Amino acid sequence: MHIHTTRIGRRTALLGLAATATFGRTTLALAGAPTDRRLVVIVLRGALDGMAAVVPYGDPALAGLRGEILPAAPGQPDGMLDLGGFYGLHPALPNLHAMYRANEALIVHAVAANYRVRSHFEAQDYLESGTDHRMISGWLNRTVAALPSPATERPVGEALAVGLSVPLLLRGPADVANWAPHGFAQPAPDLYAAIAALNRHDPVTGPAIRQGLRARGYSDSVMAADAQPKDTFTFPALARFAGRMLRAGDGPRIAALELGGWDTHTAQANRLRGPLKQLDDGLAALKAALGPAWSQTAVLAMTEFGRTARMNGTKGTDHGTGTVAFLAGGAVAGGRVEANWPGLGPGQLFENRDLGPTTDLRAVAKGVLAGHLGLDAAALNRIFPGSEAVDGLRGQIRT
Amino acid sequence: MALVRFGLGRRGGEPLPADPAAWLLDQLRQPDPTRFDDPPTTAAGLSALREDRMTRPPNLESRSGESRSRALFKREATRHLANAIVTPAPFRERLVWFWTNHFTVSAKRGACAPVAAAFVEEAIRPHVTGRFGDMLLAAMRHPAMLLYLDNVGSVGPDSAAGQKNHRGLNENLARECLELHTVSPLAGYTQSDVTAFANILTGWSIDLQADPPGFRYRPFAREPGVQTLLHRPFPPGEAGGVAALAFLANHPATHRFLATKLVRHFVADDPPPDAVRVIEGVLRDTGGNLGAASAALVTLDAARAPGTKLRTPMEYVVASIRTLDVPPAQIPNLTGILAALGQPLWGAPAPNGWPDRAADWAGPEAMLQRVDWASGFASRIGGRDVEEIATNALGPLLRPETRDAIRQAGSRRDAAALLLTSPEFQRR
Known part of the structure; x- marks a missing residue:
């Protein structure tokens, strides 16, 4: 049997994760690609309130909409981290602020994708599909497929998702295996082989078991060598793990991470701190783990939609429209907030409730894929169907 | 077939119904046999929540030990699963699961944990063969939902x-x-x-x-x-x-939506439009009678094709335990197993509940976790004859390849692992 003899098996010096039995749904997926550039996409599930993460404190209408849930002014104890006089970063984001000051973080504000639904579930599907309807493949998988064929023997589409399922963002024609720390004792290889054989003709269980064994061949050989404490399955730990994988010369090049906890209908000021800190610590862990490869890295963090500009009746916010997208990485031409600010005054809110969307999220993503991975307009329009009229933003990536 | 598709798998060598369709329909007509001494109640759950809020500081870091809410949740979750393993009305239980998932309240929201079981017993179980409108009202007025x-x-x-x-x-x-x-x-x-x-x-x-x-x-x-x-x-x-x-x-769009979900759950990931129309028609004509809709599912032609659905982790684990007929006292800690397999009881990540398509459960690692659990659990076979158990469990669904693999396995335990991980056992 050849189940454990896989090509990815060679690379396992990168991995080191210990078993835990309480792993949830997917949080990290990785894909190989014929490039030295690294791309990390973070899906912030649950609708991040862009105006809480990047507060437009210079807008005179802001305090009237949500005074009670605003962080203190820049310079005050636990105050916002200033971004040049109009915007302030939430105080739980110091690492992102340091990246911003080092010109490695670019914030795009008042951004929204091209759908206008306010359902999390539809919107996340659309966000990952890269269009205004649900497709069976995600835009990041199509990105992998659009990259030129490798000159070397590195297999195309070799990908690994960490967790129990593959997010739609990375589903598609390029094969993605997945891996999660396993909590149950494993049977002997010959029983695995017999089980795989018994399932080989089943269209669902057959390929799943085959790919799963392949992915484990990839990861298990180093588990004993570099085990980590069992409680490390936090977002920063997965980001660090992603960074180590991406750093290696022959490692994967594309990673997708997820982070939830953004659906702050109540007590937002308290409830946002935790996920923001996770995001911030994760970005720092990713940067540290990437080491010198950080200079070739771009990170895009995006969410399905924003939240209402006005605080609701329970000191939270409801589903809205415009929000922020974050770009970070050594390859990012950062140090600024890019926004065509729509204003928050009377008549300026979208449908009299939400931050107006003035930048198309697809323009942000297309700009990154063009600038960072060198994809041309035709490829970008295949990756984001129906986006012909939307040009990628220029100048997001260092040249 | 009826036990696999509409039930939770045959329990050991329990007698097979002479008329499977009649057996299923009878479960809809008879009252629910589930009886808990001291059943979970909203009052008890909210009292636990109130006490926790009074005696435990809100700051998570400074808490120690298990809250009353959490302890209550664990006790009720264990009891709920133990009941599913022995219930003589597994179709009814599947309907309870289906509607509980439709009206997801998740213990991931801490305040919901102590009332999650009460939600099932008060808002869902009494109405699975009643009117959808009654279930909807009960669910929407339930403190678990109002909190969630x-x-x-x-x-x-x-x-x-x-x-x-x-x-x-x-x-x-x-x-x-x-x-x-x-x-x-x-x-x-x-x-x-x-x-x-x-x-x-x-x-x-x-x-x-x-x-x-x-x-x-x-x-x-x-x-x-x-x-x-x-x-x-x-x-x-x-x-x-x-x-x-x-x-x-009673809105027509509700009937269409519920019919689609029911057919997807009991018939196929891609619900056949004809079947959806039948169920939708029953809901419309009966004013949303869920018993009538469930009965109509049983008689759908489309429901006769075997093995179109992959068992979810919860269905799979309960069916495995029923198949090996584990005595109640030796049933493992199912809540931990379900969490490790990615489907913690009453713990869906979001209000849309657990997904209901094979692709959502058949990630490679998810399949291997299942294989690993089943391979360990297979040791419960003891000295029993696996081929007989396989025949009991699957009847005509058992494929010759699987029967051969069981015969050729190196040990009874391996043979049982092969039964539990065979594609026909993973499907329903």
Whole structure:
């Protein structure tokens, strides 16, 4: 049997994760690609309130909409981290602020994708599909497929998702295996082989078991060598793990991470701190783990939609429209907030409730894929169907 | 076949029904055999929550030991699963699971944990063969749902309470009820419908200090005036909410949506349109009678093709335990197993509940976790004859390849692992 003899098996010096039995749904997926550039996409599930993460404190209408849930002014104890006089970063984001000051973080504000639904579930599907309807493949998988064929023997589409399922963002024609720390004792290889054989003709269980064994061949050989404490399955730990994988010369090049906890209908000021800190610590862990490869890295963090500009009746916010997208990485031409600010005054809110969307999220993503991975307009329009009229933003990536 | 598709797998060598369809329909006609001594109640759950809030500091870091809420949740979750393993009415139990998932409340929201079991027993189980409208009303008024989707603090901005305290609306429950519980986006509702429905539901809250604690309608929080939802006016007061739910329960889009979900769950990931139309017609003609809709599922031609659905981890684990006929005292800790397999009981990540397509459960690592668990669990076979157990469990569904593999396995335990991981056992 050849189940454990896989090509990815060679690379396992990168991995080191210990078993835990309480792993949830997917949080990290990785894909190989014929490039030295690294791309990390973070899906912030649950609708991040862009105006809480990047507060437009210079807008005179802001305090009237949500005074009670605003962080203190820049310079005050636990105050916002200033971004040049109009915007302030939430105080739980110091690492992102340091990246911003080092010109490695670019914030795009008042951004929204091209759908206008306010359902999390539809919107996340659309966000990952890269269009205004649900497709069976995600835009990041199509990105992998659009990259030129490798000159070397590195297999195309070799990908690994960490967790129990593959997010739609990375589903598609390029094969993605997945891996999660396993909590149950494993049977002997010959029983695995017999089980795989018994399932080989089943269209669902057959390929799943085959790919799963392949992915484990990839990861298990180093588990004993570099085990980590069992409680490390936090977002920063997965980001660090992603960074180590991406750093290696022959490692994967594309990673997708997820982070939830953004659906702050109540007590937002308290409830946002935790996920923001996770995001911030994760970005720092990713940067540290990437080491010198950080200079070739771009990170895009995006969410399905924003939240209402006005605080609701329970000191939270409801589903809205415009929000922020974050770009970070050594390859990012950062140090600024890019926004065509729509204003928050009377008549300026979208449908009299939400931050107006003035930048198309697809323009942000297309700009990154063009600038960072060198994809041309035709490829970008295949990756984001129906986006012909939307040009990628220029100048997001260092040249 | 009936035991596999509509039930939870045959339990050991329990007698097979002479007429499978009649056996299923009989389960719908007879009262639910589930009887808990000291059943879970909202009052007990909310009392535990109240006590935890009084005695335990809100800061997570400084807590120690297990809260009363958590302990209650664990006890009830264990009891719920133990009942599923022995129930003589597995079709009915599957319907309880289905509707519990349709009206997801998740213990991931801590306050919901102590009332999650009460939600199932009070809002779902009594109505699985009754009218959908009754279930909808029971679910929407249940403190578990009101807590989970944030309605307890939603206040009409122009109500007395709203004017006095400058508080306002929280539209979470209203939005999810339209999207996930009733008409679905097919109905083409707008933001103003969501806002109107949220206004209609203001005042639907809980009283944690009452004795016993439970649902409480707070008239001073109710947004005044008539509200228009999907072009219909609904009156002020608690009655407006009851009327709106009755309207939504019998909306044609709701019937279509529920029929699609039922057929997807019991027949195929891609629901055959003809089958959906049949169930939709039954719901329409009976005013949303769920017993009639369930009976119609049993007689669908499309439901006769075997093995079209992959068992979810919960279905799979319970079926495995039934198949090996593990004595109740030796049943492993199922809540931990389900969490490790990615489907913790009453712990869905979001209000749309657990997914219901094979692709969502058949990630490579998910399949291997299942294989690993089953391979370990297979040791429970002891000295019994695996081929006989396989024949008992699967009957005509058992493939010759699997029978051969079982015969050729190096040990009884390996043979049992092969049975439990065979594609026909993983399907229903």
